[in-house]
Amino acid sequence: MQIVIMDYQRRWAEEYAAIEQAIKGVVGPEVQRIDHIGSTSVPGLAAKDIIDIQLSVTAIEPVEVYGKGLESLGYFEKPGNLERNKRYFRESGEMRRTHIHIRESGAFGQQFALLFRDYLRASPEECEYYAAQKRELAKQEWENVSDFGDAKDPLFWEIMRRANAWQQDTAWRSG
Structure with a gap:
């Protein structure tokens, strides 16, 4: 399987904004924040053409509280998620490729995703390094996308x- 890493696309921010607005229309106050995360959220960073979104919620259970709204938009919960304190939704059919990660506000994984994003946004040289390394890995043939992720x-x-050192130096706090 060939992994395609493409140059940064300005449309990613616009596509995220449209999806964010749709999600806001179907979830309630249990969703405390919605963030564009992952490589497509970092201006200038080459990435796979997947919009990653994180919903920070007051409680991960019951999933129906936010899941029904996401399902009404065409997203489905993907079973077999290895992260026990996260729920993971994907697009269905011909929808725009989107990964929705639901984590509790303040949880390690929730903060982790935001720190990685914010550090890359603040560090153009790190962003270039990360992109170059991903492109190098993408030249290889992979059994599946999970193997590519493991290699990263x-x-x-x-x-x-x-990023952790940067966080301490700058007193970074998520949004």
Whole structure:
């Protein structure tokens, strides 16, 4: 399987904004914030053409509280998520490729995604490095997309260590 990493597309921010507005129309106050996360959320960063969205909720259960609204928009909960304190929804049919990650506000994973995004936004040289490494990995043939993700893990943690130092130096706080 070939992984396609494309140059940053301005339309990603616009597509996110449209999806965010649709989600806001079908969820209630249990969704405390909605964020564009992942590589497409970082201006200038090359990425796979997938919009990643994080919903920060007051409580992960019951899933129906926010799940019914997402389902009404055509998203479905993907079973088999390995992160126990997260719910994961995907697009259905011919919808725009979208991954929706639902995490409790203040949870490690919720903060982690925001820190990684904000660090890359603040560090153009780190952004360039990450893009170059992803492009290099994408040149290989992969059995599946999960293997590509696993291969990125050491790179991700290398950058995350620097993001942690940046967080301490800047007193970063999520939004």
